[in-house]
Structures are given as structure tokens and as C-alpha cells.
Amino acid sequence: MIVFFSKSEGQPAARDRVVALARELGRKARSLPTEGGGSLRIEGPPDPAMARWIAAIPGVEVVLPLPSGPARVLRDPSAEPHRIRVDGLEIGAGSFTLVAGPCAVEDAEQMLGVARAVRSAGADLLRGGAFKPRTSPYDFQGLGAPGLALLARAREETGLPVISEAIDETSLAQVSGVADVVQIGARNMQNFALLKRAGACGRPVFLKRGMSATIEDLLMSAEYVLSAGNPDVILCERGIRTFSNHSRFTLDLGIVPVLKRVTHLPVFVDPSHASGSRDSVAPLSRAALACGADGVMVEVHPEPQRALCDGPQSLSPEEFASLASTLRRLAPLFARQPETVS
Ligand code: PEP
Ligand code: MN
Secondary structure, three states, X not given: OEEEEOOOOOHHHXXXXXXXXXXXXXXXXXXXXXXXXXXXXXOXXXXXXXXXXXXXXXXXXXXXXXXXXXXXXXXXXXXXXXXXXXXXXXXXXXXXXXXXXXXXXXXHHHHHHHHHHHHHHOOOXXXXXXXXXXXXXXXXXXXXXXXXXXHHHHHHHHOOOEEEEOOOHHHHHHHHHHOOEEEEOHHHOOOHHHHHHHOOOOOOEEEEOOOOOXXXXXXXXXXXXXXXXXXXXXXXXXXXXXXOOOOOOEOOOOHHXXXXXXXXXXXXXXXXXXXXXXXXXXXXXXXXXXXXXXEEEEEEOOOHHHOOOOHHHOEOHHHHHHXXXXXXXXXXXXXXXXXXXX
């Protein structure tokens, strides 16, 4: 288990109490090289009851029941902030990145049209799925390889780097041959064989949080990619399942500041899949910027009402242009630099 302390004068006392409690329970505690003594690792298997007692000690900020062993995913304050370079773009470390594009690549007119539109609105990265993990086998599954070829054309024409999802090991080989960033979707977040392959694919990985994944699950999935030799992982909160039924999923913005505290990896937010509704995308994107996210991923379609996938949550190009301009103006207020100023 890893215990993070809040930055306060009471930190030494809180540390002493945690170390004493761990000792009483027969566990060893040792400092971790994270944030100037601000964390401890308690050896041994995670213990939910112990985690609850420790979390109740004043001055303890977060208890992560991570298993023992190396944890490359944890922040090392002595290291430089982690920047992920994609073409000329720098992700993380003070920038606010806009990823935009359709849920699925549908045809040349749609893909090239939306690519031009989001480029001129100031997007930094173009998204588009060629392989779609759909709930129903009868729904549009994506164009496959021809979809990737259209993405490559869109990149050539606009200069925008592209991100696309791999749904299995076969599509991973195809996607990583074309896309600048490989997405692993919520449904595959714990496909460990795929994560290991993604760790060796030579591209940054955009890892979306599973819809029922805890923070430990997400961090350990990132650890699979890191431990396979790929340091470039972007985490994405995209909504989780809760009892709420007013939106498609529940956007858990509360995970953003916690992730920013415990890991050096960039953290993005996807308000489109979280809400399922275009009206919520702009407010949730502003909230994502305000709570510390390094970027947002937003679905945009030239004609949302005709989209083959996720039309109700897709912004029109005009709506995206307005959102991008708002976020660019707000970014400096939240100590972030917009990547693109058009
Ligand atoms: C997507 O980004 O197209 C997607 C399917 O997202 P998620 O995996 O978050 O559902
Ligand atoms: Mn979608």
C-alpha cells in the first residue's frame, strides 16, 4: 500500500502515527522517493481494513492499495516533469492539449472535412476510430485498414498528428503503423496481453479508464505499458458507472487531482463519452481544465445527426470552434499554456 500525506505542518506527526500503526499490525513502512518524504510504502499485501484506518488519520491524503513491487507509475519529484512529444507537440508539463475528431472514421468526405475544421479551430491532435469496440455486434464496427488510410490522409493534409484505437493485438500492429498515438479503450483497459504489446509498440499510449476501474486498476494497467518499456502513457478519465442515470456515465473529475498528485503521467478527460450529451461537453471541458487536467478529448462530427456512432454526444465543428476558443482563453488562468494559438 502507498500512503500519501497532505502538505501540512502536521505531516511528521501523521507519518509517525502511520508507521506506528503499521508496526503494530506487523508491517514495515518505508519512505518512497515521491514528493520530498510525502509518501510511505507499507510492505505486504493490500489490506482494506488497514487502508481505512490509515486513511482516517489526519494528515493522510490518499491511500492506494497498490501491490508490492516496483511502481514506475508513481511520481518521482527529482525527475523532470514528464513531457510526451508527438511530432512538434508537447503533451503534459504545463500545456493544455485539445484532441478532437469523430468517434469513427466513416468516409473521406467526413474525415477530411472534420480534420480541416478542427485544425482551423485550434485542435492539437486528430482522433478517429477505425476499429470500434461496439456494445452490439450489429452496430458499425469501423472501416478497419481503409479507415487508417483516411486518417493518414487527414494528417498529411492538416499536419495534425492522429490518435486511433487498437482493440486487439492484430489491430494494434495496424494502428501503430499509422497513428502517432495508440488508444486503448475503456473496455480493454485490463486486457493485459494487449497492454504488454502496447508497451512495445513504439508509440505513446492513450489509456482510457475502464468504466468500473478504481484508481489502482488504472495505475496498474499503465504500469503494464511502462514495465514493457514504453514510458509514454497518457491517462484518460472518461466516466464511470454509478447509480446516476441522467448521463451516459458519471464523469469522475475527482480522480484528476489525485492522479496529478501520485503519478507523473499526463491526465486527460473525455467529457463526450462520460456525458453522452453534446450540451454537457463544454461545461465539463472547462471543469477539466480548472481541476488540473492536461487536456481533453472531444468528439466532433460534421453532421452529428448523421453520425454512424455517438452522434448525440458529438459537437458540430462550430460548437467545437467556440469551445476551443474558450479553453484557449482560460488556459493561462489555470497556469496552463494552450498548445496551439491560431
Ligand atoms: C472512443 O474514444 O471512441 C471510445 C470508444 O471510448 P471509451 O473506450 O472511453 O468508451
Ligand atoms: Mn465514441
